[in-house]
Amino acid sequence: MSKVKTEQKQTEGTQGGPGRDRLLHFRVSQKELEMIETKMKQANIISLSAYLRKMAIDGYVIKLELPELREMLSLLRRTSSNVNQIASRVNATGRAYAEDIEEIRRQQKELWDFANGILSKLAAIA
Numbered sequence: 317m318s319k320v321k322t323e324q325k326q327t328e329g330t331q332g333g334p335g336r337d338r339l340l341h342f343r344v345s346q347k348e349l350e351m352i353e354t355k356m357k358q359a360n361i362i363s364l365s366a367y368l369r370k371m372a373i374d375g376y377v378i379k380l381e382l383p384e385l386r387e388m389l390s391l392l393r394r395t396s397s398n399v400n401q402i403a404s405r406v407n408a409t410g411r412a413y414a415e416d417i418e419e420i421r422r423q424q425k426e427l428w429d430f431a432n433g434i435l436s437k438l439a440a441i442a
Contacts, residue, residue, distance in 0.1 A: 382437065388430035395423040 344352065352367070361367040402416045 380438075380441075382434055384430055384434050384437070388427060388434065391423065391427055391430065395420070395427065398423065 352364070356362075356364065356367045359367065361370070399420060402412070402420065405416070406412050
């Protein structure tokens with residue numbers, strides 16, 4: 317059973333196309349409509365129905381699941397926390413320790429490596 321709400325219409329002649337007896341309704345904002353019209357022009361399609369039907373049937377949705385992004389965000393949070401702790405210690409003692417600076421550099425490199433890996437995966441999709 318379909319969860320999409322449709323109306324069945326009697327069509328006369330070729331109105332709606334052969335065998336097309338279901339009518340779909342949905343709302344869009346003005347901005348969304350303008351975006352649809354722009355993409356229609358780019359695809360050189362005049363009929364809104366034809367364009368929407370083509371996109372609904374042949375278009376695709378990309379669902380990105382990048383566990384690396386979650387790991388990168390976790391590392392970013394830890395790095396930020398470490399930087400705040402080091403800043404507090406520097407403010408209290410007036411000294412920056414070489415180990416602290418090296419830890420920040422190591423975490424920054426790890427973040428950049430994660431970011432570059434994610435960008436490479438995204439570039440492979442496009």
